[in-house]
Amino acid sequence: MIRIAIIGLGLIGTSLGMALRNADPKESPIGHITITGFDRDLKVTREARGRLAIDREARTLADAVHDAQIVVVATPVRAIRDVFGELASLLPNGAIVTDVASTKAMVCHWASELLPSTVTFIGGHPMAGREQSGPGAADPDLFRGAIYCLTTISTTTPQAVEAVEAMVRTIGAKPYYIDPEEHDAYVAGISHLPLLLSVGLVTATGNSPAWKEMAPLAATGFRDVSRLASGDPAMQRDILLTNPHGLSRWIDEVIRFLVTARDQITAGDAEAIEQLLQQAKATRDAWLASKPHLRPGEADFTSMPTVERPSLLGLRWPKRNE
Secondary structure, three states: EEEEEEOOHHHHHHHHHHHHHHOOOHHHHHHEEEEEEOOOOOOHHHHHHOOOOOEOOOOOHHHHOOOOOOOOEEEOOHHHHHHHHOOOOOOOEEEEEEOOOOOOHHHHHHHHHOOOOEEEEEEEEEEOOOOOOOOHOOOOOOOOOOEEEEEEOOOOOHHHHHHHHHHHHOOOOOEEEEEEOOOOOOHHHHHHHHHHHHHHHHHHHHHOOOOHHHHHOOOHHHHHHHHHOOOOOHHHHHHOOOHHHHHHHHHHHHHHHHHHHHHHHHOOHHHHHHHHHHHHHHHHHHHHHHOOOOOOOEEEEEHOOOOOOOOHOOOOOOOOOO
């Protein structure tokens, strides 16, 4: 029996718990599990329990992790530093700590700085989500087929890699190992920039004196592009503030694009505008045709049977601190 603690029971934490508890222990690479959940808001913890995301409700952080073998921190990004600080004296020797934050460089730095040498850390980021927030929006299939980024630090052990990868595969996601800084640079463009553009669209149009007249005309295009603006503001704030360098680069790129597009439209340059649109269409169509989230060569292995990893269950799991 593997004991997992989930700290933070919002959309991702609750969805993770539901996905893990729904897995067949006979087929799961992690086997039988029991999940303890903790959230600062007791109502949220109770709702997660009601949604069958956890087996047991913890009233304190200490209670949640006192015998945990894997600890998943699923709080807003900037709260993780404080959580790591609190966990430092509470974690059992040998525990494996991971997270689900959308940025990784700062989180990995905090883990190296604050977590004790008696535990090991491996960062995580499931490339999945939705605009709704809280346990009420949780979905056990949220991660199925999604890329799940994993980032190691200098002290990450092979046992931790094996255990967290097994957890990722159990929820139907695909492990994807990546450097923390590289991760942040990439997701700034394909995840954080779309959020900011969505917010920009809603802000620009919503602040217009004509918004009341425009709103009834807004249809599928506006709804699709503005969807991300309906996300959790606190979570989104932390994502943006913990990836300033990566995001600033992409903001500059979009500014250059908009200025160029504005000048071409003002000049009536039909050829340039059509070329711009054709290039964007070709890029997106090629991306869709490449089966997003399927890495090069991965298709060759999708039909292969799952290989058992008996060493996972043979690990020396942590004992409670004396």
